[in-house]
Amino acid sequence: MPHDHHDHDNHLDPMEARTRALETILTRKGLVDPAAIDAIIETYAEKVGPRNGAQVVARAWDDPAFAEWLARDATAAISDMGFTGRQGEHMQAVFNTDTLHNMVVCTLCSCYPWPVLGLPPVWYKSPAYRSRAVIEPRAVLAEFGLTLPESTGIRVWDSTAELRYLVIPQRPANTDGFTRDALADLVTRESMIGTGLPRVPA
Amino acid sequence: MNGPQDLGGQMGFGPVRPEPAEPPFHADWEGRVLGLTLCAGALGLWNIDESRHARESLPPAIYYNASYYEIWLRALEALLAHHQLVSAQELAQGAAEPAPAHPRRLDAAAVPAVLATGSDYLRPLTTQPRFRPGDRVRARNIHPRGHTRLPRYVRGHTGVIEAAHDGFILPDTNAHQRGENPEYLYTVVFDGAALWGPDAEPGLTVSVDAWEHYLEPA
Numbered sequence: 001m002p003h004d005h006h007d008h009d010n011h012l013d014p015m016e017a018r019t020r021a022l023e024t025i026l027t028r029k030g031l032v033d034p035a036a037i038d039a040i041i042e043t044y045a046e047k048v049g050p051r052n053g054a055q056v057v058a059r060a061w062d063d064p065a066f067a068e069w070l071a072r073d074a075t076a077a078i079s080d081m082g083f084t085g086r087q088g089e090h091m092q093a094v095f096n097t098d099t100l101h102n103m104v105v106c107t108l109c110s111c112y113p114w115p116v117l118g119l120p121p122v123w124y125k126s127p128a129y130r131s132r133a134v135i136e137p138r139a140v141l142a143e144f145g146l147t148l149p150e151s152t153g154i155r156v157w158d159s160t161a162e163l164r165y166l167v168i169p170q171r172p173a174n175t176d177g178f179t180r181d182a183l184a185d186l187v188t189r190e191s192m193i194g195t196g197l198p199r200v201p202a
Numbered sequence: 203m204n205g206p207q208d209l210g211g212q213m214g215f216g217p218v219r220p221e222p223a224e225p226p227f228h229a230d231w232e233g234r235v236l237g238l239t240l241c242a243g244a245l246g247l248w249n250i251d252e253s254r255h256a257r258e259s260l261p262p263a264i265y266y267n268a269s270y271y272e273i274w275l276r277a278l279e280a281l282l283a284h285h286q287l288v289s290a291q292e293l294a295q296g297a298a299e300p301a302p303a304h305p306r307r308l309d310a311a312a313v314p315a316v317l318a319t320g321s322d323y324l325r326p327l328t329t330q331p332r333f334r335p336g337d338r339v340r341a342r343n344i345h346p347r348g349h350t351r352l353p354r355y356v357r358g359h360t361g362v363i364e365a366a367h368d369g370f371i372l373p374d375t376n377a378h379q380r381g382e383n384p385e386y387l388y389t390v391v392f393d394g395a396a397l398w399g400p401d402a403e404p405g406l407t408v409s410v411d412a413w414e415h416y417l418e419p420a
């Protein structure tokens with residue numbers, strides 16, 4: 001496609017130059033250590049991402065006591081797994097049921113639970129998602145290939161404060177006896193935002 | 203402020219376009235902007251609310267044409283200039299005289315601990331909360347000129363308190379260096395039909411997290 005979906009990201013050359021100029025200034029003025037920037041990038045490119053959240057979900061599926069803890073005090077339960085820090089200081093886990101599907105948005109900026117999901121994808125930060133998730137979530141879900149029956153309620157959580165939401169999807173059928181790692185492999189990023197469901201085992 | 207950031211319920215932005223196997227960054231500069239923003243924030247001259255306000259204060263035409271990291275970069279430039287860390291001349295020339303390291307410069311060795319710690323926004327209060335779970339409340343019809351986290355699409359509408367949280371730093375004053383002024387925070391649930399009228403999608407509820415003064419009894 002000659003015109004793909006990066007139409008919000010097509011200013012590469014001017015932005016590259018502008019960013020380099022600012023980094024040069026801040027480094028020379030002793031305000032920024034370029035190696036610290038490298039370390040931040042490495043953290044979110046390689047270490048902190050949605051596999052963390054998938055481990056939380058898999059444990060919740062596998063361990064009812066942990067699921068109960070997660071429902072009562074998600075910050076402590078998730079911290080117990082070693083996932084803490086910036087943009088995940090105050091966590092809340094919201095559980096899908098047979099009758100309710102949860103979906104998370106930040107209409108005002110791009111609030112997102114970094115320690116468990118990493119950095120938000122472009123679509124999550126896009127005006128299209130932020131504007132529509134609260135008024136027509138079913139139409140948005142259809143664009144993710146997910147159509148829910150009208151009898152299933154949809155709860156949209158607008159992250160307007162410092163609470164960060166992690167959706168706990170329902171455990172797929174036919175996963176009895178799965179190891180936690182095998183369960184975690186079924187958990188997608190979208191299923192933890194609420195714009196998708198977990199994979200179904202083959 | 204009723205700025206370009208307040209997007210809930212707006213129309214005309216087209217479909218949502220998920221990207222399979224999306225990389226963390228789409229260009230090298232995006233990662234540098236993330237790092238610059240966090241490193242500059244670590245100097246301690248501003249807080250997260252002031253950062254958000256700098257982003258939403260960009261002119262709407264720029265905000266809507268920019269990628270998210272471009273918004274971050276432009277807001278960072280504005281914050282650096284406002285706090286006199288970088289001059290307009292330095293920004294224009296892309297050059298500056300060398301200076302020794304700032305005492306609060308974030309060093310690479312400290313990055314893992316800083317990111318894994320974050321910031322505690324809770325400020326436990328000893329006063330009585332005004333509302334309890336189950337209370338019916340109305341989001342006030344207010345239009346602050348400064349920063350606020352009460353989205354327009356709930357203002358004037360009635361919902362129900364689902365959860366009463368402890369005190370949290372109030373963004374409305376914290377963004378403007380007028381203090382933390384913690385208030386109780388509530389998760390307030392609105393019926394889709396209350397927000398969007400008869401054409402609301404079936405079975406929809408929407409919640410926001412609202413500080414106490416955003417709400418009044420209904």
